[in-house]
Structure formats: C-alpha cells, structure tokens
Amino acid sequence: xxxxxxxxxxxxxxxxxxxxxxxxxxxxxxxxxxxxxxxxxxxxxxxxxxxxxxxxxxxxxxxxxxxxxxxxxxxxxxxxxxxxxxxxxxxxxxxxxxxxxxxxxxxxxxxxxxxxxxxxxxxxxxxxxxxxxxxxxxxxxxxxxxxxxxxxxxxxxxxxxxxxxxxxxxxxxxxxxxxxxxxxxxxxxxxxxxxxxxxxxxxxxxxxxxxxxxxxxxxxxxxxxxxxxxxxxxxxxxxxxxxxxxxxxxxxxxxxxxxxxxxxxxxxxxxxxxxxxxxxxxxxxxxxxxxxxxxxxxxxxxxxxxxxxxxxxxxxxxxxxxxxxxxxxxxxxxxxxxxxxxxxxxxxxxxxxxxxxxxxxxxxxxxxxxxxxxxxxxxxxxxxxxxxxxxxxxxxxxxxxxxxxxxxxxxxxxxxxxxxxxxxxxxxxxxxxxxxxxxxxxxxxxxxxxxxxxxxxxxxxxxxxxxxxxxxxxxxxxxxxxxxxxxxxxxxxx
Amino acid sequence: xxxxxxxxxxxxxxxxxxxxxxxxxxxxxxxxxxxxxxxxxxxxxxxxxxxxxxxxxxxxxxxxxxxxxxxxxxxxxxxxxxxxxxxxxxxxxxxxxxxxxxxxxxxxxxxxxxxxxxxxxxxxxxxxxxxxxxxxxxxxxxxx
Numbered sequence: 211x212x213x214x215x216x217x218x219x220x221x222x223x224x225x226x227x228x229x230x231x232x233x234x235x236x237x238x239x240x241x242x243x244x245x246x247x248x249x250x251x252x253x254x255x256x257x258x259x260x261x262x263x264x265x266x267x268x269x270x271x272x273x274x275x276x277x278x279x280x281x282x283x284x285x286x287x288x289x290x291x292x293x294x295x296x297x298x299x300x301x302x303x304x305x306x307x308x309x310x311x312x313x314x315x316x317x318x319x320x321x322x323x324x325x326x327x328x329x330x331x332x333x334x335x336x337x338x339x340x341x342x343x344x345x346x347x348x349x350x351x352x353x354x355x356x357x358x359x360x361x362x363x364x365x366x367x368x369x370x371x372x373x374x375x376x377x378x379x380x381x382x383x384x385x386x387x388x389x390x391x392x393x394x395x396x397x398x399x400x401x402x403x404x405x406x407x408x409x410x411x412x413x414x415x416x417x418x419x420x421x422x423x424x425x426x427x428x429x430x431x432x433x434x435x436x437x438x439x440x441x442x443x444x445x446x447x448x449x450x451x452x453x454x455x456x457x458x459x460x461x462x463x464x465x466x467x468x469x470x471x472x473x474x475x476x477x478x479x480x481x482x483x484x485x486x487x488x489x490x491x492x493x494x495x496x497x498x499x500x501x502x503x504x505x506x507x508x509x510x511x512x513x514x515x516x517x518x519x520x521x522x523x524x525x526x527x528x529x530x531x532x533x534x535x536x537x538x539x540x541x542x543x544x545x546x547x548x549x550x551x552x553x554x555x556x557x558x559x560x561x562x563x564x565x566x567x568x569x570x571x572x573x574x575x576x577x578x579x580x581x582x583x584x585x586x587x588x589x590x591x592x593x594x595x596x597x598x599x600x601x602x603x604x605x606x607x608x609x610x611x612x613x614x615x616x617x618x619x620x621x622x623x624x625x626x627x628x629x630x631x632x633x634x635x636x637x638x639x640x641x642x643x644x645x646x647x648x649x650x651x652x653x654x655x656x657x658x659x660x661x662x663x664x665x666x667x668x669x670x671x672x673x674x675x676x677x678x679x680x681x682x683x684x685x686x687x688x689x690x691x692x693x694x695x696x697x698x699x700x701x702x703x704x
Numbered sequence: 705x706x707x708x709x710x711x712x713x714x715x716x717x718x719x720x721x722x723x724x725x726x727x728x729x730x731x732x733x734x735x736x737x738x739x740x741x742x743x744x745x746x747x748x749x750x751x752x753x754x755x756x757x758x759x760x761x762x763x764x765x766x767x768x769x770x771x772x773x774x775x776x777x778x779x780x781x782x783x784x785x786x787x788x789x790x791x792x793x794x795x796x797x798x799x800x801x802x803x804x805x806x807x808x809x810x811x812x813x814x815x816x817x818x819x820x821x822x823x824x825x826x827x828x829x830x831x832x833x834x835x836x837x838x839x840x841x842x843x844x845x846x847x848x
Binding site: 211248265266267325337377379380382383386388390394397399401402404405428431432433435436575601602603606607609610611613617618621623626628629630631633634637639641642643644660663664665667668704 | 735737742755763769770786790793794805809815828842
C-alpha cells in the first residue's frame with residue numbers, strides 16, 4: 211500500500227462515511243438481497259439494471275449502490291439454494307447440496323446463518339487481498355505492452371469459455387458472437403465503419419451497458435417468464451442462536467481461510483467467476499473424517515467452503531479490473547461500463563491516479579460486507595419471504611426497469627429497442643444451451659484483443675514471434691493451450 | 705434431430721455471411737498492421753469450424769425439447785409484449801405505455817385478481833416515473 215500516499219487513502223475512505231453514501235450502500239445491499247434470492251435472477255442482473263441509473267450520480271454513490279448489490283447478491287443466492295434446492299445463481303449450486311440437506315433436517319436457520327458468516331468472512335479476506343495485491347499488480351502491469359494485453363485478453367476469453375458450463379465449443383462460439391458485436395462501429399485502428407447496418411446509432415459501436423442488460427437481464431427474464439414454476443415450498447425451520455455462530459466460525463477457521471484464498475485467486479484469474487471457485491472450495495472441503503463427525507458437521511463444512519469461496523471472488527475479480535481493465539467475472543464486466551459512465555478508464559493507471567477512489571471502493575466493499583452480516587443475520591427469517599414474490603409481479607417490474615434504465619444512459623430510445631432485440635436473441639441462445647457469460651465477456655474483451663493484436667504487430671514490424679518471445683505473453687499463451695487441452699480432456703471423460 | 709445440430713448449422717451459416725460481409729469492408733491502403741477485415745475473417749472462421757464441429761458432434765439435447773420451450777405460449781406472449789413496449793418506447797408517454805405493458809404482462813403471467821390488475825400497473829408506472837424523474841433526474845418520454 212506504500213504505492214499510494216496514506217493520506218490519500220484515508221481521505222478517500224472517509225468520504226464513504228457520509229449518511230448519503232451509507233444509505234446508497236444499504237439500498238444496494240437490499241437490492242442485492244432481492245436479486246440474489248430470486249431464483250434465476252442474479253447479482254449480475256441487478257448490477258446490469260442498476261448501472262444506467264448511476265448516470266447522474268457521483269462515483270461514490272454509484273459504487274455504493276453497485277458494490278452493495280454485488281456483495282449482497284453473491285451471498286443471497288444461497289437462500290433459495292438452501293430452502294428450495296434452487297441456487298439463486300450458478301455460484302451457489304455447491305451450497306444447495308449441503309444446505310438443502312440441512313433444511314430438510316429442519317436446520318435451515320443454521321444453514322443460512324453459516325452462509326452469512328462464511329460469505330462475509332470470504333468477502334473480508336478478499337478485500338484484504340485486493341488491498342495488498344492490486345497496487346502491486348498495477349505497478350507490475352505498467353510494464354505491459356500491447357503484446358501482453360492481447361495475450362491476457364485471449365487468456366480471459368478462453369478461461370470463461372472453458373469454465374462457464376456446457377461444452378467448450380458452445381463457450382467459444384458464444385464468445386465469438388460477443389466479439390463480433392464488439393467489432394461493430396468505427397474501427398479503432400483504421401477509422402473506417404464496420405457492420406453498422408447503415409444505422410448512425412451503431413457508429414460508436416454496440417453500446418456496452420444496454421447489451422449487458424439484454425443478455426443478463428432481459429434474456430433471464432424471458433427464461434423465467436416461460437418457466438413453468440409453482441410457488442416456493444418453504445420448509446419449517448428450527449431456530450439457531452446467533453451467539454453460537456462465532457464458535458462455529460472459529461471451529462472452521464482454517465477451512466474459511468483456505469476457501470477464501472481459493473475464491474480470491476479464482477476471482478483474480480480474468481474471465482472466471484464464483485461457480486468454479488465454489489466448486490473447487492467445496493471439493494477440497496469434503497473429507498471422510500468430516501462425514502464421520504456427523505451429518506451436521508459435514509454439511510456445515512460444505513456450506514462454509516462454498517459460500518466463503520463464492521463471496522471471496524468479489525474482491526479477487528476486482529483485481530484484474532482495477533489493475534488491467536480486464537473483468538474478473540461477469541459483474542466486473544458490467545462494472546467496466548459503470549466506471550466508463552464516471553469517465554474512468556480502468557487500467558494500470560487507475561490506482562495511482564485515483565488512489566482516493568480505490569480507497570472508496572475498498573471501504574464500500576467493507577461497509578457492504580458488514581451490512582450483509584447485520585442484515586443477513588438479523589433478517590434471516592424474513593429474507594426467505596423474497597422467494598414468495600410471484601413472477602407475475604416481479605418480472606414486469608424488472609422489464610420496466612430494464613427499459614427505463616437502457617433509455618436513461620444516453621436518452622436514446624434506440625437502446626431500448628436494442629435490449630429487446632438482443633435480449634430475445636440471448637433468450638434463444640440460452641434455450642439452445644449457450645452460456646451467456648462468454649458472449650458478454652467476448653463483447654468486452656473482443657476489442658481489447660483485436661486492438662492490441664494489431665497495435666502489437668504494428669509496433670514490432672509485423673513480427674508474429676514477439677508473442678512467444680516476450681515471457682509474460684509466452685506464459686499466457688502456454689496457459690491458454692493448457693486450458694484448451696484440459697477442457698478437451700474433461701469433455702472426453704465419461 | 706439434436707438441438708446442437710441446428711445450432712451448428714446456424715453458426716456455420718452465420719460464419720459464411722460474416723465472411724461475405726467482411727470482404728465488403730472498406731480498408732485503408734498501406735496500413736502497417738493487420739487490416740480491419742482480419743479480425744472479422746478470423747471470427748467467421750471460428751463460427752464456421754465451431755458450427756461444423758457442433759453439427760457433427762452434437763450434445764444430447766433434442767431439438768424438439770428446445771422448440772417446445774421456445775414456443776411456450778406464455779414466454780412468446782411476454783416476449784412479444786416486451787418487444788412492442790421497447791419499440792414504441794420513443795412514441796408513447798412512459799406512464800401510459802408502462803401502465804399498458806405491466807397490465808398486459810401481468811395478465812400473460814397469470815394474474816387474474818381485479819384488484820391486483822387495477823392497482824399494481826398504476827403503482828409500478830407511477831413509482832418508476834417518479835423514481836427516474838426525481839430520484840435519478842432522468843426525463844423519460846412523456847406527452848406534454
């Protein structure tokens with residue numbers, strides 16, 4: 211942290227403790243609870259819908275709202291996972307295994323309490339790692355040229371295509387669709403228009419935030435609208451005293467730390483996200499001796515591992531965003547749009563030029579985690595009521611917010627039509643089993659990959675060997691090959 | 705037929721169309737780097753070969769299942785109403801358009817309570833308008 215003046219950090223952090231910012235963080239946390247706990251809706255959907263609303267707001271208000279949703283939304287997905295065996299988001303799928311097992315045994319209260327504690331501790335550990343790692347990585351990234359950025363962008367894209375669920379081919383095709391959308395508009399290198407379909411609105415390219423709303427919110431909303439689902443069946447719960455939770459956390463402290471570090475590290479890898487983090491942490495939590503210690507003990511380990519890793523991704527995923535301008539997961543892909551609205555181009559200079567804003571981000575994450583703890587534990591018997599909001603009321607509200615939000619970015623009705631058209635396209639892709647994450651990450655990373663490939667070659671007299679002779683680029687390209695080989699091997703396994 | 709087979713054929717077709725469109729792109733002569741056509745050509749190759757791979761080695765999901773889900777009346781009707789709402793957004797008064805959309809959407813999604821259908825569309829329309837107008841200072845389209 212000595213890379214940033216201490217007084218800059220203190221001044222930045224202090225601004226968060228104004229009543230207005232605290233209120234927006236609280237609103238963000240509450241919205242995050244609603245989006246996270248509603249099956250099918252995710253923190254990404256919430257952040258995508260809320261981002262356009264920050265257009266007229268300052269940086270601190272915008273980050274308070276969005277990071278509140280981010281932080282609370284990742285936890286809240288565990289509520290439907292535990293109560294009705296339906297993960298609020300893919301990152302909570304591992305929690306459903308043991309959480310639902312406890313709920314069926316009448317211990318849903320304990321399961322939700324453990325999820326809150328694990329999520330908050332995971333989040334706090336990842337904030338600490340973000341605080342230490344980000345400035346150092348940013349300093350390291352100052353040495354990066356177009357060659358490294360090309361390799362890093364490609365690495366992120368391959369990672370998300372490989373781990374986002376479904377087949378690798380579908381992941382790559384999804385990413386290609388996203389990259390194609392990224393090529394529309396004026397070519398950044400040559401200055402000539404590409405695929406603008408004669409529409410002046412597309413000269414500046416496909417707008418990022420409406421596209422994110424389309425693929426994450428509208429497509430998801432249409433999936434929910436066509437789903438045949440009845441009202442949630444809530445199991446009866448036994449009460450579990452909150453005072454016993456610190457003891458439980460201490461009992462599993464090593465597991466908490468280990469899983470949080472796994473989650474943070476997976477989050478740092480560009481393009482990955484909470485799903486893989488939660489499953490890896492869950493996998494390493496499964497021990498035979500744990501099973502022999504009783505069902506409750508073993509299930510508690512599973513919930514703690516999955517949820518701490520899931521929420522630790524939040525801080526980890528911000529590391530590549532704030533140091534390299536490359537999203538760590540889907541929410542940070544949306545946050546790029548939010549930063550651009552604020553006139554901030556995320557990259558290696560961000561932390562050094564805006565140390566105070568970096569401190570604000572850290573402090574807001576900390577405050578949001580503490581609010582999640584208090585509200586999550588305090589309202590753990592009320593939160594399940596979110597599951598009872600019927601889709602016939604929730605979906606029209608989301609649709610209206612999507613449309614009004616898309617309009618509010620540039621007062622452009624074109625963008626409202628765009629979210630409907632792209633959302634329906636995304637819905638069709640989802641029905642055919644194409645994951646949405648690669649499409650969106652492809653849209654974000656496509657231009658980065660193309661521009662840096664072309665600039666890298668221009669700077670090196672069209673010498674392709676530069677991509678393998680520079681060590682970081684060579685390492686990343688080798689990692690890409692290894693990821694592809696691992697995915698192909700995994701696909702062949704019966 | 706498997707769903708992936710159709711998706712693969714569509715992907716290959718899209719790749720061919722993209723390659724044809726890329727060949728029509730204007731480029732600057734004498735650029736010291738790859739032309740503006742290079743990346744779209746690369747993407748079209750990925751679409752063509754990826755699509756072929758998917759068509760030749762499809763997953764187990766049957767096309768009939770996907771079509772059945774895509775053609776579910778409720779989903780189709782909701783998508784159609786949302787599309788109309790979005791495409792007429794610029795012409796309609798937000799308060800009126802939103803009221804009509806929410807009413808139709810709630811009906812499609814199964815709401816039959818008169819009280820619910822009377823109050824909620826009004827409340828959602830008014831609350832959203834006021835939230836954007838005074839909370840986020842965004843002027844939504846209105847007939848003045």
